[in-house]
Amino acid sequence: MSSRRQIPKKNSNHSSLTPAVNPLKNRGFGNGIQARSAALPRTNLLQTRPFGSPIQGSKQPKPTQSVSAQLKRTSQWGYNGLAIPVHAPGSSPSVQKQEGVSELGNGFQSSVTPHANFGLNPLNHANVHRLKPAVQQISSPKQINRFLDDIWNTISDTAANVWDKVTDAASKSLNSSNPNNKTSDSLQLNVPVGEFTVTDPQAIIRQPPPSLTPEKGKPLIEKGSTVLIVDGVRKNGKDYVKVQYNSTSETQESSANLVWTAASNIQGLPAILLTMNPKPKEPDEDENEDVVVPKPSRQTVPGLPEKPELEHPEFLALVQEMEQMEQNPLLVEKEHKEEIGDERTARVKKIAEIRQRIAALEDTIADVDASKLKNAQAYLYRRLAPLAPYFGQMANTNILAKGDKKGDKGWDRTCNVTVPAMVLEGIGKTKADYDQSKLPLLKDIFEALEGKYKKRKIYEEATGFDALRLPDFMALIGIARWMPAGLQSLSEDEFVNAVSKARQTAAAKTTHHSTMMYLIEQFGGKYEKSGVYSSELNQIGEAQRDYTKAKLRQQNPEAWRELYNEVESGTKSFAQLSDKDKKRYKTIWKYEQLNKEKADELLPVDTYREAVLKKINPLLDKGAQILVGMENHFIRLDALDQDVIQVDDPGEKGFKNLQVTWEEARNLGYFKGFWEITG
Structure with missing residues (x-):
C-alpha cells in the first residue's frame, strides 16, 4: 500500500464550466458594468486595468520592470493571488459597497486601492490551505507571469467559479512549462507502509518542504530508531521523507518526533522509493535531460x-x-x-x-x-x-576516500577499482558472479559506513546497496577483505569500529596493483601480467603525461611556454603565481626534462609500436581484456592497429573510445605494465 499527495487540480474533462466558443468574446459583468473589449492590450501584468471599455487610441507601454520589481508593486496595492476574495461555487455572495462609491459601474475607481474590495467574501482558510501547495511550486519568472495573467482572466469570470479557475491556473502554469514537473521544487512521492530502521548515524532532521535544509543545530534522529513513513517528496533528484519515530532520548519531546529527513538515512528505503516512483526516462524530450x-x-x-x-x-x-x-x-x-x-x-x-x-x-x-x-x-x-560498457571514476562514491583534501576523495583515486570493473564487464561478469554467500557482510558494511562515504561528486549519495554500480560494489569487497575474524561475536558498535578501520586500510591499499587483481579474482577472473620497455616508459610518462593530456583536452600547452620562460628568467616568481599558473608552469617544466627530441632518442615510436603489437595482438585474438598501466593511472584497451590505439579512460570526462596516436601513447606511458584478463 502507499499514500500519495498531489497538487489539487480540477480535471478539465469533468469541468462544470461551459467552455466559451471564443475566449475573447465580450462578456457583460451585470448591472452597469460595461463589457471588456476582446482586444486586450498587452500591458504590464501588474498594472491596474479598467473594467469598462478601454479608451480608444490609448497605448499602454510595454512592461520594462523586472518580475521582482513588479511583485514589489503588487505588495503595495494588495493584489495577491492568495488573497483573491472568492465564494464557494453555488453560493450567492453578498455585495458590499465601498465608501465614496455610490454604485458599481461608472463610479468604480480605475485605480485599485490597497484595500480594494471586489464585492466578494474573503477567501476562507481552507481554500488558502488548498491553494498554497500549488502556488509555492511556481518559481521561475516565466511561470509567475503566466500565473498572474491567468489570475487576471479568472477575475473577469463569474464569482462562483473563481476558486476552480485559480487552482487550475496555478496547476497549468506549473505544468505547461514542463510536463514532467522537473523545474518545480519538489514532487510528491508514493511511500511504503511499515516500519523501517534508521541506519545512518548522521540522519539529520530537516525543515519541511520546500526548504528541506537542516534544522538549526543539525539535530539527528538516533541511529537504530524505528520509523513509520508518513510522506515523501523528491527534490532535485533526491528523496526526502516525513517520518514518525519513537525517540530513545529522554529529553526529546514527543511532538518533535514527526520530522523530515533524507531517505538515504533509512535502511532499504531509497530502493523502494525508486521502485514505487520511477524517475522518468525521456532522453529525446529536451536538452536538459540527464x-x-x-x-x-x-x-x-x-x-x-x-x-x-x-x-x-x-x-x-x-x-x-x-x-x-x-x-x-x-x-x-x-x-x-x-x-x-x-x-x-x-x-x-x-x-x-x-x-x-x-x-x-x-x-x-x-x-x-x-x-x-x-x-x-x-x-x-x-x-x-x-x-563493452564504460565506467567513469568521477561517478564513484566516496567509499575509498583517503582524506578531505583535493585529490583524496574516493572519485579522485579509484581508477584501480573502476578499470577492473570495466574489464570484468568486458568478459561478461556482473555482481551476480560474486560469491552470493558473502552479500550479507557487504550489506552490513554498507549500512555501517558513515554518510560522508556514500556521497558522490555530482550526483546524490548512494541510495541503497542493491543500486550500487559495480565499482562501488567492488569498493565494499575491498573493505571486506580487511575485516577481522569473529564478526559474529562483535557488538553493533564494535562492528561499526571494525568497518571504519577496515575502510581506512582498504583506502590506503586501493592504489596497489595487488588490490586490482584481488578484486578481479573475486568474480572468477584470471590474470597474467606483462609489459614493454617499462623503465623507458616510466621516464617518458613522468615527463610528458601532463603535457600530452592537455593536448587531448583540446588545450594548447605551448601557450604556457611564455609563462615558463618568465619564471625561468626570474621575471616572475613561482611563489606569486596562481594555482592554475603553477600547474601550467610545472607541466612545461616536466616536459622540458624529457622533451620530444629526448624521448625519440630514448625510445623511438616505431620500436615502441612494434613491441606492443607483438605482445597485444595475440591476446586480443583470443578474447582477452587488457588492463593497461600508464603513468600514475590505468585504462582499458578496446582495440589497436598500426595507426591508433583506442581506450576507455575512466579518469577523464568523455574519454570513452578515446583514440590516441602511438606517439601520444608512448608519451603517456601506455603498456609499461599491462594485465591480460580472462574468465
Whole structure:
C-alpha cells in the first residue's frame, strides 16, 4: 500500500464550466458594468486595468520592470493571488459597497486601492490551505507571469467559479512549462507502509518542504530508531521523507518526533522509493535531460581483420547479433558517459553469452580448417570488445576516500577499482558472479559506513546497496577483505569500529596493483601480467603525461611556454603565481626534462609500436581484456592497429573510445605494465 499527495487540480474533462466558443468574446459583468473589449492590450501584468471599455487610441507601454520589481508593486496595492476574495461555487455572495462609491459601474475607481474590495467574501482558510501547495511550486519568472495573467482572466469570470479557475491556473502554469514537473521544487512521492530502521548515524532532521535544509543545530534522529513513513517528496533528484519515530532520548519531546529527513538515512528505503516512483526516462524530450541516446555508428574497429568467408549458420548469427548491438547503442548519461539501467546489465549478460558461443565454435564447426576457425574467432572477439560498457571514476562514491583534501576523495583515486570493473564487464561478469554467500557482510558494511562515504561528486549519495554500480560494489569487497575474524561475536558498535578501520586500510591499499587483481579474482577472473620497455616508459610518462593530456583536452600547452620562460628568467616568481599558473608552469617544466627530441632518442615510436603489437595482438585474438598501466593511472584497451590505439579512460570526462596516436601513447606511458584478463 502507499499514500500519495498531489497538487489539487480540477480535471478539465469533468469541468462544470461551459467552455466559451471564443475566449475573447465580450462578456457583460451585470448591472452597469460595461463589457471588456476582446482586444486586450498587452500591458504590464501588474498594472491596474479598467473594467469598462478601454479608451480608444490609448497605448499602454510595454512592461520594462523586472518580475521582482513588479511583485514589489503588487505588495503595495494588495493584489495577491492568495488573497483573491472568492465564494464557494453555488453560493450567492453578498455585495458590499465601498465608501465614496455610490454604485458599481461608472463610479468604480480605475485605480485599485490597497484595500480594494471586489464585492466578494474573503477567501476562507481552507481554500488558502488548498491553494498554497500549488502556488509555492511556481518559481521561475516565466511561470509567475503566466500565473498572474491567468489570475487576471479568472477575475473577469463569474464569482462562483473563481476558486476552480485559480487552482487550475496555478496547476497549468506549473505544468505547461514542463510536463514532467522537473523545474518545480519538489514532487510528491508514493511511500511504503511499515516500519523501517534508521541506519545512518548522521540522519539529520530537516525543515519541511520546500526548504528541506537542516534544522538549526543539525539535530539527528538516533541511529537504530524505528520509523513509520508518513510522506515523501523528491527534490532535485533526491528523496526526502516525513517520518514518525519513537525517540530513545529522554529529553526529546514527543511532538518533535514527526520530522523530515533524507531517505538515504533509512535502511532499504531509497530502493523502494525508486521502485514505487520511477524517475522518468525521456532522453529525446529536451536538452536538459540527464541521458542521451548515441547515434548508431559502424565505425571501423582498429585492428579488426576482414570478415572471414565462413558461411556456417552459427558464425553468421553471431555477426548479425553484434551488428544489432552496434546499431542499438545503450542510453548514456551525459555527465560521465556511462551506459545506464537494466539495459546495461542485459548488455553485459549478452557479452557473456556471445563469448561462450565464440569459444564453442571449435566444437560447433567441426569441418572447418583450424586456421580459418581461429581467424573467425579472432574477428568476433575483436569486434565484440569495443561494445563493452564504460565506467567513469568521477561517478564513484566516496567509499575509498583517503582524506578531505583535493585529490583524496574516493572519485579522485579509484581508477584501480573502476578499470577492473570495466574489464570484468568486458568478459561478461556482473555482481551476480560474486560469491552470493558473502552479500550479507557487504550489506552490513554498507549500512555501517558513515554518510560522508556514500556521497558522490555530482550526483546524490548512494541510495541503497542493491543500486550500487559495480565499482562501488567492488569498493565494499575491498573493505571486506580487511575485516577481522569473529564478526559474529562483535557488538553493533564494535562492528561499526571494525568497518571504519577496515575502510581506512582498504583506502590506503586501493592504489596497489595487488588490490586490482584481488578484486578481479573475486568474480572468477584470471590474470597474467606483462609489459614493454617499462623503465623507458616510466621516464617518458613522468615527463610528458601532463603535457600530452592537455593536448587531448583540446588545450594548447605551448601557450604556457611564455609563462615558463618568465619564471625561468626570474621575471616572475613561482611563489606569486596562481594555482592554475603553477600547474601550467610545472607541466612545461616536466616536459622540458624529457622533451620530444629526448624521448625519440630514448625510445623511438616505431620500436615502441612494434613491441606492443607483438605482445597485444595475440591476446586480443583470443578474447582477452587488457588492463593497461600508464603513468600514475590505468585504462582499458578496446582495440589497436598500426595507426591508433583506442581506450576507455575512466579518469577523464568523455574519454570513452578515446583514440590516441602511438606517439601520444608512448608519451603517456601506455603498456609499461599491462594485465591480460580472462574468465
